[in-house]
Amino acid sequence: MTDAMSPDNGFVVGHEEASLLEGRVAIVSGGGSALDEGVGNGKATAVLLAREGAKVMVVDRRLAAAEATVASIVAEGGDAFAFEGDVTEEATCGAMVAAALERWGSVSVLVNNVGIGSRGSVVEESVESWDRVMRVNVRSMMLTSKFAVPAMAANEPPGGAIVNISSISALRPRNLTAYSTSKGAVIALTKAMAVDHASQGIRVNCVAPGPVYTPMVYAAGMSDEARDLRRNSSLLKIEGSPWDIGNAVAFLASNRARYLTGQVLVVDGGVTLRGPDRDPGNGS
Numbered sequence: 135m136t137d138a139m140s141p142d143n144g145f146v147v148g149h150e151e152a153s154l155l156e157g158r159v160a161i162v163s164g165g166g167s168a169l170d171e172g173v174g175n176g177k178a179t180a181v182l183l184a185r186e187g188a189k190v191m192v193v194d195r196r197l198a199a200a201e202a203t204v205a206s207i208v209a210e211g212g213d214a215f216a217f218e219g220d221v222t223e224e225a226t227c228g229a230m231v232a233a234a235l236e237r238w239g240s241v242s243v244l245v246n247n248v249g250i251g252s253r254g255s256v257v258e259e260s261v262e263s264w265d266r267v268m269r270v271n272v273r274s275m276m277l278t279s280k281f282a283v284p285a286m287a288a289n290e291p292p293g294g295a296i297v298n299i300s301s302i303s304a305l306r307p308r309n310l311t312a313y314s315t316s317k318g319a320v321i322a323l324t325k326a327m328a329v330d331h332a333s334q335g336i337r338v339n340c341v342a343p344g345p346v347y348t349p350m351v352y353a354a355g356m357s358d359e360a361r362d363l364r365r366n367s368s369l370l371k372i373e374g375s376p377w378d379i380g381n382a383v384a385f386l387a388s389n390r391a392r393y394l395t396g397q398v399l400v401v402d403g404g405v406t407l408r409g410p411d412r413d414p415g416n417g418s
């Protein structure tokens with residue numbers, strides 16, 4: 135092998151890796167699904183990280199949902215366990231990291247996937263709902279990271295990867311004002327953490343999904359028409375699947391993304407790029 139083709143020179147990273155995440159310990163928040171039989175972004179991510187060789191701690195406030203994900207992973211020969219808890223609670227987040235350390239001795243990947251929706255403008259929004267969205271979507275990510283970062287810094291060599299789940303609603307708001315604001319904060323949090331923890335070998339990136347067909351979306355009911363609208367809102371004319379999000383997360387969590395930190399990976403089939411169907415003809 136010539137020097138130019140050496141995996142050590144940074145160009146051919148992962149050339150001889152059997153799996154992207156072999157031996158890593160990952161924590162995925164909201165790793166269950168809102169509906170037991172469904173697959174959300176967190177569940178797809180947990181399964182894909184396990185397929186890449188990671189041991190996965192599936193955290194969810196609904197134990198049955200976390201256990202369903204663990205069962206899927208174990209059925210495929212992977213290693214996972216379920217942790218019940220609300221990640222807006224500081225004590226839960228501390229206990230979550232402690233449990234992963236006790237079981238597997240390290241933590242090297244954290245996926246902050248928990249998030250809830252909201253509708254309406256600031257005029258329509260209630261203070262209670264605003265606070266709840268900020269608490270679940272932003273505070274939870276601060277708290278899980280508060281405990282995961284020291285664990286990653288204690289790795290030998292120090293390091294890890296954190297992937298936060300934002301949304302294209304942060305980039306292209308559409309009457310989901312509290313949600314959009316919280317997801318914008320997730321992007322700022324990602325960049326701030328990337329700066330703060332680079333010296334500890336920790337990369338922090340963010341995935342901004344477009345419309346993805348998950349239980350969070352269809353639990354409330356979605357017509358075929360609405361689904362068509364979602365498909366047509368993308369350049370590729372397809373609707374996102376939770377596996378699209380999981381694949382993006384697995385990449386960012388792996389060494390293949392070793393030169394990426396503080397970035398927002400938009401996974402939306404081109405929804406945010408799509409302009410009017412017809413060229414307005416004035417070059418604008």
Ligand SMILES: NC(=O)c1ccc[n+]([C@@H]2O[C@H](COP(=O)([O-])OP(=O)(O)OC[C@H]3O[C@@H](n4cnc5c(N)ncnc54)[C@H](O)[C@@H]3O)[C@@H](O)[C@H]2O)c1
Pocket residue numbers: 163164165166167168169173174175176193194195196199219220221222247248249250251270274299300301302342343344345346347348349350351376
């Ligand atoms: N589905 C989409 O179209 C879409 C688009 C953009 C971004 N996202 C983001 O993707 C992430 C996951 O969304 P999803 O659609 O897969 O959701 P989902 O509702 O299917 O799954 C979320 C899981 O998180 C759990 N959870 C919620 N609050 C929790 C808490 N406080 N503590 C612990 N667990 C908790 C739920 O029990 C559920 O199992 C969210 O951050 C969401 O904002 C989704």
